[in-house]
Amino acid sequence: MPMDHLGDRQRNLSAGPKTGAPTDDAGTGSLAAFRTEGLSKTYGAGGPNEVRALDGVDLELPSEELVVLLGPSGSGKSTLLNILGGLDHATRGTAWFRDMELTAMTERQLTRYRRDHVGFVFQFYNLVASLTARENVELVTDIAADPMPAAEALSLVGLDARLDHFPAQLSGGEQQRVAIARAIAKRPEVLLCDEPTGALDSRTGVAVLSALEAVNARFGTTILVITHNSDIERMAHRVIRFQDGRVIDIARNPDRVAAEGIRW
Numbered sequence: 001m002p003m004d005h006l007g008d009r010q011r012n013l014s015a016g017p018k019t020g021a022p023t024d025d026a027g028t029g030s031l032a033a034f035r036t037e038g039l040s041k042t043y044g045a046g047g048p049n050e051v052r053a054l055d056g057v058d059l060e061l062p063s064e065e066l067v068v069l070l071g072p073s074g075s076g077k078s079t080l081l082n083i084l085g086g087l088d089h090a091t092r093g094t095a096w097f098r099d100m101e102l103t104a105m106t107e108r109q110l111t112r113y114r115r116d117h118v119g120f121v122f123q124f125y126n127l128v129a130s131l132t133a134r135e136n137v138e139l140v141t142d143i144a145a146d147p148m149p150a151a152e153a154l155s156l157v158g159l160d161a162r163l164d165h166f167p168a169q170l171s172g173g174e175q176q177r178v179a180i181a182r183a184i185a186k187r188p189e190v191l192l193c194d195e196p197t198g199a200l201d202s203r204t205g206v207a208v209l210s211a212l213e214a215v216n217a218r219f220g221t222t223i224l225v226i227t228h229n230s231d232i233e234r235m236a237h238r239v240i241r242f243q244d245g246r247v248i249d250i251a252r253n254p255d256r257v258a259a260e261g262i263r264w
């Protein structure tokens, strides 16, 4: 599928000012969701096992897009997602969420950032086995500032008929959709998903992708999805490719297909 390559634009952006809040991608004046400059993460610096997990990543991601992150195992995708989600610290460089510099935040500020702005979805659903679908979502809505009712969040991911089921009574795809409902119920501006379909077959995986697509379309939630499944890039607004801790390509996808049209 042809992609509209934006490599030059990315290079121009990275040549811009080294400090300050993120500008926008299209020159419209709205803030980008995320921006990074020279973002690097090294484990075991100076030692025999030094690993450059991220090696000078310059990125700008507009708000309200669904972005797919692809690349070989160990190329740095999760490291980037964890830094953007306030779960991990960079070694060098800067990362912004809108006008907030994540790389300058204290632990306390990062905790608040995660709570107020970010929803997470991981490969394994991390549901509480002794609670129903509704109760799992209520764990979040009970402490959020402006949550949607748990039943509404579950309805958005197509689980109206499963509100009072326990995780063990749900399929893998249904459990993942409960996890998505839990993540979106606090109305986060961004949803960060690390291999959300990694444990699922094609049919149930597509139901999960449809739920993500619906959230993006309905609320304009910026969604980043890490996957090893390159078929999933077909539903993205934008695709980022990683290799050896670097971004080797960023491309807009002019021919998005609906999640329903994806098979693997």
Ligand SMILES: Nc1ncnc2c1ncn2[C@@H]1O[C@H](COP(=O)(O)OP(=O)(O)OP(=O)(O)O)[C@@H](O)[C@H]1O
Pocket (backbone or CB within 6 Å): 043, 044, 051, 052, 053, 054, 071, 072, 073, 074, 075, 076, 077, 078, 079, 080
């Ligand atoms: N806590 C850690 N300590 C040391 N090295 C780490 C740590 N976390 C990650 N790494 C290393 O950093 C590199 C990037 O890892 P990362 O998990 O970001 O890659 P990835 O692209 O998400 O891989 P995968 O697709 O397998 O999840 C890898 O070489 C990994 O082994």
